[in-house]
Structure formats: C-alpha cells, structure tokens
Amino acid sequence: MATSTRKPVALVTGGGSGIGRATAVRFAELGYSCVVADIDEQSAKETLGMLQTPGIAVQVDITIATSVEAMVTAAVQRFGRIDCAFNGAGILGASARIVESPEDAFDRVMDVNAKGVWLCLKYEIAQMLQQEPVVSDPARWADKPDVCRFRGVRGSIVNASSLAGLLPSTWLSPYGASKWAVLGITKTAAVEYASEGIRVNAVCPGLTATPMRDQLVEQSPPDFQDRVDPKSYPAGRLAAPEEVAEAVTWLCSDACPFTTGEHLKISGGL
Numbered sequence: 222m223a224t225s226t227r228k229p230v231a232l233v234t235g236g237g238s239g240i241g242r243a244t245a246v247r248f249a250e251l252g253y254s255c256v257v258a259d260i261d262e263q264s265a266k267e268t269l270g271m272l273q274t275p276g277i278a279v280q281v282d283i284t285i286a287t288s289v290e291a292m293v294t295a296a297v298q299r300f301g302r303i304d305c306a307f308n309g310a311g312i313l314g315a316s317a318r319i320v321e322s323p324e325d326a327f328d329r330v331m332d333v334n335a336k337g338v339w340l341c342l343k344y345e346i347a348q349m350l351q352q353e354p355v356v357s358d359p360a361r362w363a364d365k366p367d368v369c370r371f372r373g374v375r376g377s378i379v380n381a382s383s384l385a386g387l388l389p390s391t392w393l394s395p396y397g398a399s400k401w402a403v404l405g406i407t408k409t410a411a412v413e414y415a416s417e418g419i420r421v422n423a424v425c426p427g428l429t430a431t432p433m434r435d436q437l438v439e440q441s442p443p444d445f446q447d448r449v450d451p452k453s454y455p456a457g458r459l460a461a462p463e464e465v466a467e468a469v470t471w472l473c474s475d476a477c478p479f480t481t482g483e484h485l486k487i488s489g490g491l
C-alpha cells in the first residue's frame with residue numbers, strides 16, 4: 222500500500238470538446254495531472270492549453286483496441302499511473318425512427334459509445350490492476366481497518382451514459398441503446414473489480430450545452446423539438462458542461478470511496 226502526496230493523474234476521453242473539455246479543466250483545477258484524449262488531436266491540444274497543470278494531449282480512436290492501448294501506455298509513460306478516468310467520448314448519430322434508420326448508423330453509434338467505453342475500461346482497468354492501492358488520510362481511518370480509504374484505491378472510473386440510458390430515446394434508438402449499454406457495462410465492471418480497489422460509476426446527464434446538443438437541435442424533426450427545449454426540464458434550462466464535470470470529478474474522487482456501480486442523474490429534476 223502506498224500513501225502519497227504526488228499529484229493524482231486523470232485521463233479524459235472526448236477531452237477536446239463539451240463535457241470532456243470541462244471535466245479536464247475541472248480535474249486540473251483540483252490539482253490532477255491530465256491526459257486529454259480525443260480523436261480530434263487539435264481539439265485535445267486546445268484543451269491542454271487551458272490547463273494550469275502538467276498534462277499531455279493524445280490522439281485516440283476509442284473504437285480501435287490498439288489505439289486505446291496506446292493512449293493508456295502514453296499516460297503511464299508520462300505519469301506512471303492513472304488514478305481516475307472519465308470515458309466521455311461519444312457520438313449522437315442521426316435522428317430517425319427505427320424503420321427509417323440505416324443499419325450502419327446503428328453499428329457506428331454502438332461502436333463508439335458502447336464498444337468504445339468497453340475498450341477504454343479494458344485497458345484502463347488492466348493498468349489500474351498493476352498499480353499499488355493509494356490510501357488517503359490513513360490516520361483518520363486507522364481504527365476502521367475495513368473501510369475503503371484505509372484499504373486503498375487503485376483507480377476510479379466514470380463513464381458517460383445519459384438520461385437517454387434511463388428513458389426511451391425516440392428518434393435516437395441507436396444512441397439510446399448505446400447509453401443503456403454503458404450502464405450495463407459500468408455495473409458489470411464495478412462488480413468484477415470492486416474487491417480489487419477499482420470503482421466504476423456512470424453519469425447520466427440531461428441536455429447539456431455542448432456541440433452535441435447543438436447537433437441534436439439542428440437535426441431534430443419539428444415534432445421532436447419540444448423534447449430538446451430546455452423548458453421541458455423542471456429546472457427550465459440546460460446543464461452547463463461544468464455542472465456535469467463537477468459530478469464526474471466528485472464520483473472519481475475519494476470523497477465517495479464506497480460508491481461503485483452507480484449512475485448519477487444530472488438532469489435538472491427530469
């Protein structure tokens with residue numbers, strides 16, 4: 222077991238835009254070193270430029286195993302370990318009802334959003350299993366030898382699901398299917414690795430003000446527009462990406478060491 226005062230390390234996929242970018246910025250504000258990964262390397266570099274912390278930008282395609290493995294290797298070569306990961310990269314796909322949806326659209330969305338998260342977990346967890354558990358604040362937990370903080374944490378991962386992973390996603394069936402899948406993968410990974418000091422949780426944001434939400438508005442048919450209207454939320458507005466980032470970094474942190482296999486809805490009351 223190790224106790225440490227070194228900077229913890231966070232890896233963020235989809236770090237070049239929207240929620241991923243806001244999460245990398247928040248991790249950096251909290252003192253983490255950051256690995257900003259995205260298929261769009263330029264956008265990852267732009268995010269890196271916003272951080273006042275050690276970091277690297279990595280080009281990754283999360284649908285390709287060798288690319289994901291290389292991302293994890295790059296992170297470990299630079300920083301030695303990965304304490305936290307946010308698997309945020311995702312795509313929306315086209316809006317259409319099932320009958321009108323092309324088969325390859327289903328495959329592509331599932332490939333990125335479901336298989337991509339699974340591949341990230343596969344290589345992130347493999348790395349975390351090799352890491353020494355880190356014990357935070359051992360003196361505080363000395364008389365409670367069984368609590369997680371005393372036994373130490375190897376790593377903590379948060380996956381991006383969606384409100385679309387909890388509710389029907391009319392006009393977005395591949396997207397909805399992929400986000401339900403993310404919850405299944407999250408809960409399975411959590412159970413498989415709980416006893417080894419690795420936590421896996423998910424966030425389920427509602428509509429969040431990012432380029433993906435802009436795309437949804439642009440491509441939605443007229444009779445779907447009510448559903449993308451911020452007024453359809455009890456809070457009467459969209460989430461800011463920073464509000465999702467706050468939840469992600471909290472779930473990743475050792476503020477909640479016994480929380481695993483959970484999904485946190487961030488949806489203004491919906």
Ligand SMILES: NC(=O)c1ccc[n+]([C@@H]2O[C@H](COP(=O)([O-])OP(=O)(O)OC[C@H]3O[C@@H](n4cnc5c(N)ncnc54)[C@H](O)[C@@H]3O)[C@@H](O)[C@H]2O)c1
Nearest residue numbers: 235238239240260282283310311381383426428429431433
């Ligand atoms: N914006 C919303 O309303 C909303 C709501 C719920 C859930 N989400 C989820 O949150 C996550 C982030 O969404 P966002 O709104 O910030 O989207 P975004 O489009 O702003 O960012 C997504 C990022 O993922 C990257 N990406 C796409 N395919 C990739 C691949 N194959 N490999 C690596 N990177 C890839 C993109 O380049 C982009 O930078 C997604 O998983 C999304 O499904 C978004």
